[in-house]
Structure formats: C-alpha cells, structure tokens
Amino acid sequence: MEKKMIIEDMVEEEKYLLFAIGNDVYGLDIRYVEDIIGVQNITVVPKQPNYIRGVINLRGQIMPVIDIRIRFNRSERAYDDRTCIVVINVSDAAVGVVVDRVLEVVNIPEITVPPSFSDTNENFMTGVGNYNDGVVLLVDCEALLEEITI
Numbered sequence: 001m002e003k004k005m006i007i008e009d010m011v012e013e014e015k016y017l018l019f020a021i022g023n024d025v026y027g028l029d030i031r032y033v034e035d036i037i038g039v040q041n042i043t044v045v046p047k048q049p050n051y052i053r054g055v056i057n058l059r060g061q062i063m064p065v066i067d068i069r070i071r072f073n074r075s076e077r078a079y080d081d082r083t084c085i086v087v088i089n090v091s092d093a094a095v096g097v098v099v100d101r102v103l104e105v106v107n108i109p110e111i112t113v114p115p116s117f118s119d120t121n122e123n124f125m126t127g128v129g130n131y132n133d134g135v136v137l138l139v140d141c142e143a144l145l146e147e148i149t150i
Contacts, residue, residue, distance in 0.1 A: 016108055016129075018136060019086065019099040021069050025136045026099075027108065027129065028086065032141045034094060035087040036102055039079045056096055058087065065096035071144065072124070090141050097144075106131065111138065 016027030017036075037058065042065050044054040051070040055062050065085060070076060082101040087094055108129035114137065126140040 014108060014111070015105055016136070016138060017086065017105050018103040018131065019084075020101050020103060021072065021074055022100065025103065025131055025134065026068075027106075027131075027136045027138045028088060028097075028141060029126075029138070030105060032088040032090060033086060034089050037085050037087065037096075039083050039085055039098065053098065056085070058094075058096070061094060063087070063094045063096055065098060066145075067098040068139075068144070069098070069100065088141055088145075090145050093145070095145055108136065108138070114138075 015030040017030055017033050018025055018027050020026070035058075040056055042054040042056055045052065045064075048054075051066050051068075053065045053067050055064055067076075077100070079098070083098060084102050085096040085098055086102065087096050089095075108131070111127035111129045114123070114125035114128050124140050124144050125137050127138040129136045129138060
C-alpha cells in the first residue's frame with residue numbers, strides 16, 4: 001500500500017518543459033529533454049519532409065532538426081531571438097526540435113486524456129493539463145519523431 005502511494009506521488013510530480021507555438025502552450029516530458037540551444041546554422045538535407053529542416057553539429061554530434069510548428073501543420077514563421085532548439089532524446093537518438101520560445105519547467109499534477117478530433121494517425125499528444133488558467137498540450141515525443149529517418 002505504501003509503495004503505491006509513493007508511485008502515485010511520483011506520477012503527480014511529473015515535470016514538463018513548456019514551450020509556445022504562437023499563443024499555444026505545449027509540454028515535453030522533461031525526461032526526454034537533453035538541452036536547449038539557440039538556433040544555429042542548419043544544413044538542409046535533400047528529399048526530406050518539409051518539417052525536417054536538416055541537420056546540425058552539436059558538440060561533435062550530428063543530429064536532425066525538425067520544426068515543430070510545421071510538424072503540427074502551423075504556418076511557417078521567421079526565426080527570431082526567442083526561437084530555440086530543444087534537444088530531445090528518444091530511444092538513444094538525439095533530435096533538435098525548433099520551438100517559438102521556451103517558457104519554463106513545471107509540475108503538472110493532473111493530466112487528462114487528449115480529445116480525439118479526427119481519424120488521423122498523427123496524434124502527437126499524450127495528454128492535456130492545466131497551466132495558468134488555460135491548457136497545455138503534452139507532446140508524445142515518440143510519436144513526434146516516428147517518421148524521421150535521417
């Protein structure tokens with residue numbers, strides 16, 4: 001019984017890195033986040049989907065970079081001084097994810113199942129939580145990177 005309580009407490013203390021795309025707030029499970037860097041020179045790789053921007057060399061490690069704004073079917077936007085690359089690691093593969101701006105790391109104690117709006121297989125959300133009297137959509141890092149083959 002006590003073990004269950006400890007596990008429940010740990011689940012309630014899940015931490016998420018919050019970032020924004022426009023006015024919308026999204027969260028990445030902090031366990032996947034390795035680094036946050038400024039936008040740097042991205043080398044384009046031919047014949048990739050439009051959301052794959054190319055590759056970067058981060059401290060000797062070559063990694064693909066995706067623009068999450070485009071991956072989520074949002075309009076393109078010029079990068080500015082608040083644009084960041086969040087380096088995530090999924091199954092021992094590091095990938096850079098371009099976001100409009102990073103907000104903060106927070107605990108999200110109550111997470112609900114995301115609503116289903118269509119029959120599409122592109123469901124990138126693991127849940128929905130409360131944030132500053134609004135909602136934060138929690139990103140499924142594994143589903144986000146499922147099609148990347150660079």
